[in-house]
Amino acid sequence: MNLFDRPQSAGAALLACAIFCLDAFTRDDLAVAGLYVLVPLIAASGGGGRRRAVLGWSTACAGLAIAGFLIFQARGAPPLAFAHLGISLVVLLVMTLLLLRTQAMSSAVERGERRYRSIFDTLASAIWEHDFTEVVDAISRLRASGVEDLRRYVVEHPEFVAEMRRLVRITDVNATGLALMGVPSKEAFHSRLSELLPETDESFADCIVALDERRSLFETETTVYTLAGSRRDIFVTFSLGPEACLDKVPGSILDVTDRKALEAQVLRTREELAEAQRSGALAAMSASIAHELNQPLSAIHSYADAARRWMARMPPDMHEAMAALTGLSQAIGHARTVMHRVRSLVGNARIRSADIDLGELLSTTVTLMRADAAETSTRLVLMRGRWRDLAVSGDRILLKQVFVNLVTNAIQAMAEVPPECRTVTVKIDVEDGATALVRVADRGPGWEDAEEKVFGSFYTTKPAGMGLGLSISRTTVERHGGSIALGRAPGGGALVEVRLPLAGAGPSVADGVGDGQVEQVAVDGLVQ
Template identity: 40%
Template sequence: MRFLLGALTATGIFLIDTFTMLQSSVATLYILVLVAIGDLVTSRAISSAAAACAGLTLVSFGMNHGMDPGAGALLRLVVSVTAIVLAAALIARGNTLRLSTAKALRASEAKYRDIFDTLAVAIWEHDFRAVKAEIQALRAGGVTDLRSYLVDHPEFVIKTRRMVQITDANETALRLLHIPTKEQFFSNLAGFLPETDESFAECLIALDEGWPIFESKAQVRTATGNPVDIIVALTFPPGGRGLDRIYGSILDITERKRIEGVLDRTRAELDRATRAAAGSELSATLAHEINQPLSAVRTYTDAAGRWLSRRPPNIDEALDAVNHAADAAAKAGEIITRVRRFLSKSAHERTPMTVDLVIRSGVDLVQGQIAATATTLVLNLRAGAARVCGDKALVQQLLLNLIDNALQAMDQHGAEQPRLLVETRCESGSVYVTVSDNGPGFAREACDRAFEAFFTTREGSMGLGLTMCRSIAERHDGSIRIDRSRLERGAAVEVRLPALPAE
C-alpha cells in the first residue's frame, strides 16, 4: 500500500512540476516519496528510488526549459536534486542504524532468553493486573483492613489466585513442575498452587501495600500431582507499573527439607544418646561423691568397734567415733538431696558462710583418711571472717574433692612424708583457697586437660573430681586453676570465690 502511495505521489509531483508554471522547487517534494517507502526497503533500493526521482526532475526541467534555461531555473534544479540526494542519504543512514539496532536488540533478547532459560533457579512470569483491579475495587467499596478481610473471606484469595496469569516460564521451571513444553505450562497460578496455600494471602497484602519484594515459603504441585517445597520471591515495580510482567524466582528446597528432616532425626537420636551418657556420668559422679562420706562412715564405725572391743571398752571414744560416722552419713544424705534438686532444676540454697569455718568442718570429715595415709595436714587459714554466698555443702564438697585427689596422688606415688597444705586468703574482693601437696604434681601435657570430664592419670580413677570442682566454683561465680609454677613439684590447685562485702 505504501509503495502504491509512493508511486502515486511521484506521478503527481511530476505532473505538477512539468505542466504548471509554478516558479518554485516543486521537485523537492520527491522527498515525500523517499520518506513513504524509506523504512520498507534497503539502502540500495532507497538509492534507486532517489535516482528515479532525480531523473523525473531532469525530465521535467528539460520539457519546461529546453536547451536555454535561465539562471533561476538552473538554481532551482540544483536545489531540488541536492535535496533529493541528501534526503536519500539520511534515510539510508537511518535505515542502517535502525537495522543494526534491531539486530543488536534481537541478539540481546536471544542472550537474555538463553540466560532466562538456563538459570538454575526456576522463573515464571505473572500478570497481576486483574488482581490489582480487584483489590482496588475492594478499597473503593469501603474495605480499609485488607488483612482482616482476607481472613474473613478466604474465597477472595481463591478467586484472585485464579486471576494471576502465567505468561512465561524458563526451562528450570518446566523441569521443576515436570512439564515438557512452555505451551503446556499452567495458565494461571491456581493450576499448581493448592487452595490450602497460605502464602498468596500475604502476597495480596504485599501487592496492596506496595512492597518492593515479597518472599515466602510455599508448596506447589507438579503436573503429576507431587508436592514440591519452594521459596518464592516476587519483585513488584514502584508505583504499581508493569504489573503485566512480574517475575517470580523460585528455589526448590525439597532436598533441603529432606536433609533438615534427617538432621532433626539425628539430633533426636543424639539427644537420646546424650541423655544416656548424662545418666551414666551422673551415676559415676554420684558414686564418686558418696564414696567419700561412706568411706568416713566405715572408718569411724571401725574405730568405734575397736574402742568397744577393748577391755575395758572406751565408751567416750566409741561415742565420738559414732558421732563422726553419723555426720558423714548426714553428708551422704545431703549429696543425695542436692542431686535430686539438680535433677528437678530446683535452686540451690545460697547463704552467707565463713570460708575458714567451712574448711575446718570439712577437714573433720576426712581426718580418718588423713590419719590412715600418715599425711601431715597443715591449715594456714588467713581469710579470717571473710564470707562468700553459696551452698555450704557444695563448697565443702569442692574442698573435700581437692583433698581426696591430693591424698590419693601422694599415696599412689609413695610419698615418703606426705604433706597436705590448705591455705586461705582474702584479696581484691575475693577469697582464695589453695590445696597443695608434695606428690608427683601435674605433668605439663595433662595440665590443660585436668578439668575435663573422665580425664585422669591415675589408674582406677573416673576423672570426675576436678570436673566437679570446676562446676561448683563456676556455679558460685568463681574459678579454679592449677598453679603452673609448681608443675611436677607437687600439685597446687587454687579456687577463687567472690567475697561478700564486710559488714
C-alpha cells in the first residue's frame, strides 16, 4: 500500500524540485535550501505522516540539499554557501524530529480513541453520551441575572427544568444502549434527552444543580420509554467534575426494571409470609391450649362416668358418688388453671414460682394417669429412690402437665407392644447434689428422628396427634431453668430425662432406705 497521500505527495515532489533548481542553478547565493523543511510538512499533512514516510522525505530533501550545494560550488559558490547548507540541514533535522514526535503522539491519541471507542461500543452496560454545554450556558446566564439559590429556583420553576431537558443533546450511544431502547441504529436514536424522559420526570432538576456544582459523581433513578413505548426503570451515573468535558459526558445506564419488579414481589411475599406466621402462631396457640386441656377433660369424663355408675347402683353408693363428684370438681378447677397457665406460657408472662415437692408431684401425676393406663393395660411404676424432700421451684400446674405429657406419650408409644410388656417407669434421682433428675422410660420402639426434630412444633408420629406435647414441655422446662433430653431406655424403648434445679437446702436421704435401694410404687393400671 502506498504510504503517501497522492495529491500532497505530488505537491511535495514538485516543491522539492523547484527548491533544488533554485538552490543549484542560480548565480547568487539565495540560501533557499532552508525551504526543504516545507516538503516533509506538506507530505505529512495529507496522511503520509508515518515514521517511514517522514524519514524518507527528510532523507531525500537532505540529499537534494547536498547535491544542490555541490553543483552550486562547482559553478563558483561564495564562501557562505557552505554555512547556509549546514543551517538548512540542521533545520531539516529539527523539523524531522518534531514531525516524528508529533506522529508518535498522534498515533497514541488514535490508539486511545480506538480503545475508548471499542470499550464504548462493546461494554455490557448501556452508555449514552450527552452534550451539556447549552445547559451550562443557560445556568451561567441565570446566575448573571441575579439568581443565587439555584436549587430553590428549579423547584419553583418546573418550566425551566423542562426547557433545560430539551437543550441536552445525545451525541452517541453504544450497542447495549440501542438494545435497551429497542432502536436499530445510532442514526435512529433519540437526539435530545427530552425525547427519552417523560414529562413528569423529576430527576433532571437534581442534574441541573449537580452541573452547577460540578459534582464529581451524580447518580439518579428515573424512567425512560423505549421505541416500542414500554417503560424501563433505569439508574444513571454521570461524572460532572471540573475536569469533565461537558460536550461529551458519558452516562452509565443500568436497567433496574427487573430488579424493582423482584423487590416488589419479595415485599409481597414477605407480607404474605408475615400473615401466614401470624395465622400459624394463632393456630399453634389454639392447638397448644386444646392439647393441654385434653388431660383434664379426660379426667372430668372419667369422674363423671364413675359418679353416674355409683349412682346407678341399687342401692346407690353415695359415698363413692360424692368422692367422684369431688374429683370432678377438682378436675374442672384443674382445667381452668391449666388454661390460665398455658395462656401465660404462650404469652411469655412471668411464671408463678413456689417450692414444690417433686416426689409428691410425680405421685399425683401417676395417680392421675390411672385411667389412661387401665385402658391399655399398662403398668405404671414410680421409683422414688433414696431421696426425700426433693423440692424444686416453679409452677406446679405447668410442671405437672410436663410429666402428664411424657407419661401419656410413653403409654401411647406402646400400642403395638404385647400387653404383658407394657410398662412405664418414672424414676427420681439427684445429680451433683443440686439438680433433680426425672427419667420417664417405656418399652416401645424408641426415638427414630433427631432430637431437634422431635422437639419441634407439630412433630408427631400419631395419626391424630397435634405434635405440640414435647415442644410445650421443653419450653416449660427451660423457663424453669432446667433442660430436657431424649435417650434410649435400657430395654430398648424411649427415654426422656428432665433436669430441674433443686430449691432450698437440697435433698436428704429417706429414713430406712440405704444406698442402692429404691422404694417402688406400682400402679396396676386396672380400675377396680
